[in-house]
Amino acid sequence: MPASRPPLAVTMGDPSGIGPEIVARLFLRHPEARRWIAVGDPLVMADALHRLGAAGGVRRIDDVAEARHEPGLLDVLASSDLETLPPVGRVCAQSGRAAYAAILRAIGLARSGRVAGIVTAPIHKEALSAAGLAYPGHTEILAEHSGGARVAMMLANDEIRTVLVTIHCALSEAIRRGDFAAQMAAIRLAHEAGRSLGIDAPRVAVAGLNPHAGEGGLFGDEEIRIIGPAVEAARAEGIDASGPWPGDTVFMQARQGRFDVVVAQYHDQGLIPVKYMGLEKGVNVTLGLPFVRTSPDHGTAFDIAGRGLADPSSLGTAFDYAERLIARHAAAPRPADAALHL
Known part of the structure; x- marks a missing residue:
């Protein structure tokens, strides 16, 4: 990746599901090769790395410019500051609010050009509802907070x-x-x-x-x-x-x-x-946005959350897909808030 290009942002997803774990696993598989930041709660991401027995930890940052991308330390741009960890494996309003905050922060970063695109870990629709947020999923949140664009979902392998x-x-x-x-x-x-x-x-x-x-x-x-x-x-x-x-x-x-x-x-x-x-091969791409957004083709998997069993392959595929899309559009000038031709 060119050093001048902004990093990708990877949101943590629902803290009660497998999102934080697969983000942590993605980092541990490629601690030195990828220049990206996590967007989410530092306490949640530190716990995810600890559960996996990681030797490193997280570096809390409040601005993209503070990221160092050092091996062994995951840069986490704080979108929330939870005092206690949410329960694992069940619907929780606290998790719904934290997941939503991470998405909004990532959207703001992408719209301002501070990050090159967004890769989102899974969220839970019932957790959003429990938090009083009337969104059926990521796509509707992205559409509303990205300039009112008419968007569509593309699933691909x-x-x-x-x-x-x-x-x-x-x-x-x-x-x-x-x-x-x-x-x-x-x-x-x-x-x-x-x-x-x-x-x-x-x-x-x-x-x-x-x-x-x-x-x-x-x-x-x-x-x-x-x-x-x-x-x-x-x-x-x-x-x-x-x-x-x-x-x-x-x-x-x-x-x-x-x-x-x-x-x-x-x-x-x-x-x-x-x-x-195969869920590990599928990628969700949101079309019509002014920035690239991809996600894995699976949900929060509450049944295995917190057990160290989550597979980050689909998240990794979504990351690679985002990189491909960004590379194709990097040289094409466009208005700051215009929809990409995706």
């Missing part, structure tokens, strides 16, 4: 990439929200995401909502009324979009090389194929 039209909502609500504007936004973001990954003319496949993509209207008409017209409109803009394709086969075709990105209509339609191929 080495074989398939999927962009979601709707994210965290009931299936009935996803059907309502998947209007023409939502379809167009997702298709455009999928196209730009492919280009950001070095694909000059990404082939964007749009999945249908209903079985067999509606079977000509026999199983629903959203494909005829909404999705198909959006595909045609995207093609008129010069995007290589096609569909709507049946949701039960389009990912297989993408894996075989026919498509570069699949636009899925709702959360589980898009995430099941990626997660089935």
